Amino acid sequence: MGEHDESARAVLEAVRDSVPQLRENGLEADERRWIPEQNIDLLEKAGVFSLAVPRRFGGLDLPLPDQVAVLTEIARGCGSTSWSAVAWVSTAWMVTLYPDKTQEEVFAGGSVRVSGAFTPTGKAVPVESGYRLTGKWRFNTGCRGAHWDLLAALVEHPDGSEEEVFALVPMSDLTIADDWHVTGASGTGSSTTSAEDLFVPAHRVISGEVALTDGAPGRTPTAKGREYSLITYVVAESVATYIGMAKAALEVFLERLPGRGLAYTSWTDQRQHPLTQHRVALAANKITAAETLSASFVELLQRRADAGEQPTIEERATVRGQAGTAIQLVKEAVQDLQTIAGASALSKYLPFQRYYRDLLALSTHGLMSPDMSLEVHGRVLVGLDPETPFL
Template sequence: MQLTQTLSRAELVRRAQELVPLLQRNAPWGEENRRLHDETIEALKDSGVLRMRVPARYGGHESDSRTVVDVISELARGDGSVAWTASVWAISSWMVGLFPDEVQDEVFADPDVRISGILSPGAMAVPTDGGYLVNGKWSFNTGSQQSQWNVNAAVRPTPDGQHEPVMVLIPMSELQIIDDWHTSGLRSTGSVTTVAENVFVPENRVMSMIPVLQGQHSSVANADSPVYNTPFMPTACATVGAPALGMAKAAKDAFFERLPGRKITYTAYESQSEAPLTHLQVAEATVKIDEAEFHAHRIAEALDSKSAAGEPWTLEERARVRLDLGAVCQRAKEAVDILNTASGGSSVYSSVPIQRIERDIQTVNLHAILHPNTNLELYGRVLCGLEPNTHYI
């Protein structure tokens, strides 16, 4: 499929919906092999959804946040691991859009390029002639084995003898892989550990992280783009919350697909659909999915509207985004838990999707940035007049 024009939200969502059966079919293979199936990656590429956060001048769609949320949540209805990987590729592509334009020219020469990324500093960048020598490692590096570039966090020395966090952009061919992704959830994401040993990174592929977190960047061509004038953490939160929303919808789809003809064993109910308990369960799960969607869309709409209007963000607004992200994950997990509980003993077979969805949503809720309790505490601190205890806001 040749993509020659920017695709609308409706078209991208439609294409994501069309991918769902294929993603469902390939999900068991991905679990077994701990990476995405090649057919899945080709389908994502052909659909154009991987170009959502590629600048339009390179053939990308430069999609707004609401589009990104809606597309990625649809992918999660097929496979949560696909959606999580796509969310990492999307936010990492957006991050490259903050680098100097000549760096973007190199990376986006292929508009279908896949870029993975890690936000936690796991390496040291030591100044050398023309750039930096980087040594260290990054765990949980989603999709890195199936990516061409890696945008990672490191620290570099400062003149006062301290260190500051930086973003470093490295070709995957220059990193080593430690195949350690043996997990209970999100198995297909291939979130292995990558290692840098004396990797030279040119000066223009290194950016100070604190200005990036504050909304400053080095691109001239993207300076006036609403997509690239959104703050880093709210942008990331909107993107990585979408898989959780889609997983909850997938659980509902999976439950109702198996419902016809099922009975409740060791009871008089020959049809589970006639039991009042089932009515309460599906209604409560649906309410929680609706609540998750509200919070996911509230982040996206704030990003899109404030960026279009050129409005600054208050500290409370930034903290509320973290609250919304935690709420998406918490409500989505609660919905999946209800539907999983209602699915009966036969749902433990690996051929039944809801057991995988349950493990995937549990894994998402353990992520340090997505963890509901962490996000609740952060928002509460700000409401109580205290400073946030993190730069990631």
């Protein structure tokens, strides 16, 4: 067994051992609108925040399939914790696209949490040695527990044209608004961050084009097999949260099933009802189908990275479409279970309703929405331009 395999197994086992506690902490995460510190500590001890950190900085630098396995397992405990971990891990990988000087600053401790807001709702004004950054960034998942924040902004050039850039700043330099009041994924603490005339040195700013292609010129390349396509990498990691929550919803549904009767009927054991059997089997198979789709495109992305290649446009569109289909499948699976879970499952003290709400809420995410993803895939399948840079 290789060193990477041993590290991956150790992290996965530690996270798996934490699932009951993460699940138990779900109500607190919901009510305080941010995951408990205990959840972060459990993942820190497990090594989760080193998953994408290069080994030369003391990180684990695990391949994509191993990262996805860990993030899926976290979601079996708490969807909000997994979604935050996806943000921290995937954005930490993005830091490998920056100059070495930036990487040395961010990865100094070997374990780091980096949040990001990728809608360019800020402005970066060029000044000597860097930029002045001003703006507000909504839906900034994990910002309350992050060390750094990667923020999209627009630079206006003298000819009037605009260029998107990504500025990397310490979270301590930003203001975090208390404005995350939602009915699903409450524990992600996806509040708004803001900056006012904040100086960002030039080495912590890269263009959107650089982020979507080869990274900053002259940077030390990451290890072989870790040069992924940005958007497909983020999508592949995000799908893990949806699948993990669906698996958890099925688990807790089945745990409550023995001895449950059906109110206002003569059925004293819900397991005996054919509709229950049908819905449970259909939900389980939809989840398995989603896992199979995910495994397929994760394997594709890792194979391309191992060969030192980037996926083709067609393959990137396929990843978007298959990811959207996987999310649609697990969404339907949990909805199917919800229709037969009974009124008692609505209790906020039971985790089923939280998995249900969080999964539906996160299905509205712009990049992960099944409808949007299938449109991109469909356009390419019928021979049209995808008309999106998010591939």
